[in-house]
Amino acid sequence: MWRKPNEGKPSQPMPSSGGGEPYSPTVLTPAKPEEPLRASPTPPPPPQVVPSTPAPSMASMILTPPSSPSNVSKINAGLKIHGEVSGDTDLYIDGEVQGKVQMTNGRVTVGPKGQVQAEIEAREICVEGTVEGNLKASQNTQLGPASKVVGSVMSPRIGIADGARFRGKIETVRAPRSPKSVASEASRVEDQQETIGAKAE
Amino acid sequence: MNWTVKTRPITLNPQRAAKPGPPSPASTTANTRVSNGLKEFLWLIGDVPRGRVLDLGPIWQSTVNFFVEQDFRVSSEDLLRAWKDFLTDEEERIRAAAVGEAGQRLSPSALADRFLETALQYPEASYHGILAWDLFDYFDPAALAPFVDRLSNLVHPGGAILALFHSRPTERFHRYRIINEQSVELIPAPTIAVHARVFQNRELLSLFEQFRSSKSFVGRDQVREALYVK
Secondary structure, three states: OOOOOOOOOOOOOOOOOOOOOOOOOOOOOOOOOOHHHHOOOOOOOOOOOOOOOOOOOHHHHOOOOOOOHHHEEEEOOOOEEEEEEEOOOEEEEOOEEEEEEEEEEEEEEEOOOOEEEEEEEEEEEEEOOEEEOOEEEEEEEEEOOOOEEEOOEEEOEEEEOOOOEEEEEEEEOOOOOOHHHHHHHHHHHHHHHHHHHHHHO | OOOOOOOOOOOOOHHHOOOOOOOOHHHHOOOEEEOHHHHHHHHHHOOOOOOEEEEOOOOOHHHHHHHHHOOOEEEEOOHHHHHHHHHHHHHHHHHHOOOOOOOOOOOHHHHHHHHOOOOOOOOOOOEEEEEEEEOHHHOOHHHHHHHHHHHHHHEEEEEEEEEEEEOOOOOOOEEEEEEEOOEEEEEEOOOOOOOOOOOOHHHHHHHOOOOOEEEEEEOOOOEEEEEEEO
């Protein structure tokens, strides 16, 4: 007689969908800001990215995973902030922000419930909610399928999911060189100079 | 810009020239349409360094990719959806207004003027090319003139507008995205506006009289691609 296998049963219960709002990260559950881009009732094609130079690999088309949960600051739904938010950590916004968001070395994610009326400047920007303001990213910008953006986007790479609503300009800019690559370039030049010096001797 | 002076043929970007081998999947889908109007449009604006293009349809990754790879700057504004949202809000306003308050219906051209207070807000002559896919057929004809005036102001002298018109009422509403320099993909979409009218040539010439020249391509699918050069 057939027995229902037990291995198919999920070990942990799935988070509740919240009445059509599949992404409602709380403080207890670590935010997964990249998930809204992938999961939707009709799964959109994987976001592509506009390359400047050089063309990015497929691996770089998906946003890099966020830092450890402890490193992600959150503005949860129901919270309103007027003013400037700045720092070096990653930021997840599911509340309302008006003013300016500046996380130069971090990643800013506007969640499905997030409503931002501010300029956002960050390393990576991912929008699943609503933004009125200019987006300036030093690495990449992702507009999710349910995103609504009014403003300009300046980013070396931009990914736009089908269904995204956007009004404004898109400008791809060259990605700034990271200090690490600059340092490795400098050490390479020094090595070359030493080799040349040794040959001359 | 005078297209009788320019030499042909020009490929926008040699890297994007047709490659030998099997066609790409995009070019074999049933909803892909060869667009001579797009080809001509790109030929017209292709030699503008760091040109600017305004797409009046929804934003698509492939369209943005296409223009960015050609070193264009892209702006996007889904005008038809914005217009539809505006009309919905306007209806709500009228419904909510108490008797005697400012709840009167505006004329189509007054509505268009009010809508344009917030839409298409760009500096004059700031675009070398404007893509107006299924757009003018879907507006109330009485509201159309202010839109064309505004678009005319936005086009840089020598720039062009590519617009699509249907020679018969459409069965299904589509959105368009660029696949390559002579193909667009028709994406079936929920109807956000009904096809308002079929334009005659004379009416179109009158509507776009501010433009220096026009050229149109009629396809077997009864879609007319019209190019208006400022």
